Amino acid sequence: MSMTEQESGRTDPEPTPPRRTGAPTVATIIRAVTRGELPVRISAYDGSDVGPADAAIGLHIRTERGLSYLLTAPGDLGLARAYVSGDLEVRGVHPGDPYEALRALGTGVRFKAPAMGEALSLVRGLGWERLRPPPPPPQEALPRWRRVVSGLRHSRARDSSAIEHHYDVSNSFYEKVLGPSMTYTCAVFRDPSDSLEQAQANKYELVAGKLALKPGMRLLDVGCGWGGMVRHAAREYGVKALGVTLSRAQAEWAQAAIEREGLADLAEVRHMDYRDAPRDSFDAVSSIGLTEHIGVRNYPAYFGALYDRLRPGGRLLNHCITRADNRMPNNPGAFIDRYVFPDGELAGPGRVISEMHDAGFEVHHEENLRQHYALTLAGWCRNLVANWDACVADAGIGRARVWGLYMAGSRLAFERNEIQLHQVLGTRNGPQGESGYPLRPEWTP
Template identity: 60%
Template sequence: MTIDVGTLTIAQAVERLMRDGMPFRFEAYDGSVSGPEPDEAPFVVRLNTERGLAYLMTAPGDLGFARAFVAGDLEVDGVSLANPYELMVHVQSKLRLRLPTPTELLQIVRSLGISHLKPPPPPPEEHLPRWRRVVEGLRHSRTRDAEAIHHHYDVSNRFYELVLGPSMTYTCAVYPTEGASLEQAQRAKYELIARKLDLGRGDRLLDVGCGWGGMVLHAAREHGVKALGVTLSRQQADWAQARIEAEGLGDLAEVRFGDYRDVGETGFDAVSSIGLIEHIGVRNYGDYFTFLRDRLRTGGRMLNHSITRRDGSVAPSAGAFIDRYVFPDGELAPVGTIVTAMHDHGLEVRHVESIREHYARTLQAWCENLEANWEAALGEVTLGTAKVWGLYMAGSRLAFERGEIGLHHVLGVKTDDDGAADFPLRPTWGS
């Protein structure tokens, strides 16, 4: 039976897009409902406002959902705002959309109102779209990179403490045992990197994109290394330098506020890049690895720790939600692309390791921290920002679990002109 144009309710329109039926209960502000009864539904999704409808219609997919959710126009009962992981698992496994015919699409649009095709202003937590970021400079220019880092990292050091824990480490941990805590796993990660880089007393380490100085502090404290860290976040640099002084490590460790490309020193025994290349841009990998190679002494090692794509079939740019709300201009590549770029620019790759499952565990721990410290977190950031963090961390956990993205260590060495690598016959760092 054909329904006359203009007769669909919001719930009917949404249901028409579902291939296998509504996997949750849906309730709209026009009074329409669809899906299981409340006592049988795993979740109840409520669309509360016309603005929320306009968000969904003008940006179908994750961006529209995020806008409506962050703004409070769409709510989900039975879901922790700090940790919506179970909702995402359910949606991934149960939600199947179908593409409407042109006639059906016209009917849906007319029923819901053509006026809702005018995009409302996005929530204040949203960053500019890519085409408007030219005011900040060309993609991955120094100015634009600095603004992207500022958007994500210069939120509140206290907020990060509540989410990340005492280590203030915003990268994948390495869990040495099933029962290890997040703090134990972060220490194990830094120690593993130190061993892969063969750090010893008196060595010099450059840590680019150093965050709150976790690797710098570990290298100086545990191995007597003279360590220099560089970050584009002023808040990170100030926090890290204060921590260095508090621990009495000022003679060994330093964290600078600035661009890694401004580091003029050379002759480092090791370089670590832990979670920075995601911000560099794939087309800039050659320049990136060339610069870092030139900072090393002959025989020096470099370790790149980064999120990777599952394969090359996916574009490097992040999805709309991640790009607008989390990591503007972020790009990911398959591990093979990173290996090739390192090899092609003077760093012989000697070891590659995947620690994908460890990042899923790390994100789970961060979500649990946010959930446990929710009220305190809301004293540091807006409710919208806290919602963004819950969505992004829970969604990322699921993506790592499903193998949609990975985490790889790639270890390279700068050989001499005759190919000598000053490298042991077998790895010496264990697990």
């Protein structure tokens, strides 16, 4: 696949000084730290290359700064820095969907530690300055230990800052990537051929069915995004729905959509922390994609807050990304933490269910939608590719690259069962254990 300079998102790199006499080539360095055959062709600014000449995917390290990014932050962070800055070019894929490149790298590149003498020789030849980390791209958030300037982790101020980093990019950008539904959570596919819009409508129908929504009921949707669930519940079920979000841009867009659709008598979205949501007795609470942002140590307070806002017999549907098991670390990789979801944390599905139980909920149903999220992310990447130039104009080339890398990488992680998406349904029971839950579910699985 050949692309023009504008289509590839290439930016002018920093000037590369002449290679010092006797310095190892980039190809020599790559051979020293990998074993076996490479699945991709890797070339560099110094004219060296390694890997199959006929490989469908190619990586081109355009500058010494790009090499320094890769050497000083091995793994996903260094790769992201070089790619986002334009110092690493991926050939054979569109920057809006580098899925095939990530799949090839993830399945075919095997790393090794060079012998001590070889490593020292390489470093001396390169020059010690190559091991001094260059300043990161402007799209990168501060490391966790430096974010304390905006408050302790998951304080109100710091949560607001983290949400702003991810969601207040540009409503116009999200419209192009997410499509007309403006829904940034896992869709539900009856068939892989379903359109993204149909699959998102399926998801809202599934949530409404699990909550047994009926005309006249009151719904609280926490972390409501652009108000998709709120509008669906009001429009399709005659429910009086309130959504709350920490993103001001989301709240403004959602409220305008509510008024545009003539739903203002039933639906409302407020710019508000879920902890400040009205303490009314709601018939149902939906949380679709909020749990990932609140911090695992805050689960008791989070589920307690949702429990307190439900009437006896009311239902909670919690929809969130999880780890594949309960033993994996809660913190995401460095790329996700610095570029996508600052302070985001994931727990295993067992932890989510246990915390719901401990907060007082009776859990009745759990469902894993892992494969559905892989399909959803593939749809978002297709939208990003189709609207690449407009997305770059809205959010900038660096941010557009971040989103393509993040969505393609997440798709791969869901496909490989490295992360999952779980919906858990629970009730707040009455004093005698009455839940209002029927002998068999009312909704269509």
